[in-house]
Amino acid sequence: MAGVVQYTEFGGPEVLEFVEVATPEPGDGEVLLEVRAAGVNPIDAKLRAGLRASTPITTPRRVGSDASGVVAAVGPGVEGWAVGDEVIASGVRGAYATHAIVAASGLTRKPTAISWAQAAALGVPAGTAYQSLKSLGVGQGTTLLVHAASGAVGQAAVQFARAWGATVIGTAGPANQDRLRQLGAIPVEYGPGLAERVRAIAPQGVDRVLDAAGTDEAIAASLELVADPQQVGTIVRGADAPGWGIRAWSGGSATPLTAEEKAWRHEAVGVAAELAARGAFDIEIARSLPLEQAAEAHRLLAGGKVRGKIVLLP
Template identity: 65%
Template structure:
């Protein structure tokens, strides 16, 4: 038997149920992964609460899109995957479970040097940051401003941009300035006077902005710094992006991602894992909860004010 977290109606964390279910079988072209760690993302709570639109619930729905674990069963035509392979699952469906079904093309090999929690935590942050920066044209010599640089996506963006040879300015609260310096970013405190502080930090100007904060201050500062709004992207204010003339990917955006953008998000897993193996990329972990306490983990991810990723332990 397997265990999973599910919900049958939209609502608060209390609608989540921890239930025993039959262990799934590997389908043709796919595998069953016994999960070792599961990533918790804000989108999980938004979908569960109904804050982010989704289809009506007509059967129990299992949240989660990030997981890492061990292949325990392989279906026919699943390529060269084998029982015992340690993997990260890309774009998982229903990751809050002890036994996750995935297609062969969703799997990425996990390097032995990368821990389970780190592997499960990279998906949404690394995929979002990598795709957004690539779509905005960040490369060697670019000067990029990242609003909300101490969050999970922000930290991933700082590291990718640094590794590509960009100059990075990043905003965060006073208490998170040292974290920005860890990634060689030039730290700037948000709040009154932000525009002047950014201009002082980047006298040559800003080429690209990635907004991971979503505040009016962040957007207004961005508009004052970058005239070409196609080089301003947001992962938070997607619903407003078309009317503002800026770019957005998911985050409530009515514009679907292109095939190229989706491919970039998938590509990010392998890139991040390789950098992690080399010691050039890291994921900050905030808390680890048993899978049975997923409601507490989701509540903490929205309201707890933690810096770093929250994960679930399906083996606890």
């Protein structure tokens, strides 16, 4: 038997329930993953609450897309993976589980130097940050502004950009300024006068902006600081992006990712994992909770006071 977290109606964290089901079997091109840790992402909660478009619920719906674990069985047509391999899994159909089915194309080898929790924390944040910066053309000599830089995506973006030779300015509250300094960013507090504070730090100007905050203030400051709105990208306000002329990836955007952008998101996991194994990429774990406490994990996420990743441990 396998344990899974699921819900049968949209609603608050209380709709999540832990149940036992038959252990699934992998199909063509799939593996069965024995989950060691599952990453909790904001999109999980938005889907659970019905805040993101999805099909009507007709059967129990499982939660989560990021996990780490051990390959327990291999389906037909799978090459390059074997039972016992330690992996990072992205695009999981229900990562909040003791066992889950994963497409072999969504697997990345887990370095032994990083923990199961760290590995499970990489998928969505690292993939989103890496792809967004690649799409914006961030590189050597670029001055990048990251809104909500102390969040999971923001921290990943800061570290990728710094590794590529960019100067990074990151917005955060007073309690998270030191964290941004640790990661190599120049911190700036959000709030009234944000654009002026950024100009004081970078009088030469800002080349690119990644918005992971989604506030009107962040968007307004971004448009004030760059000459071309196409140099601003959001991962939160995708539905509104066309009205501002800025770019968007996910966040409710009606524009799907390109094949290249999807490839970058997958590539990011291995890049971040190898950097982390060498001590060059820090993965901050805020809380680790038992799988059965998925509802509490979502309550903590909604509280907005947790910095870093929350992970669930079967």
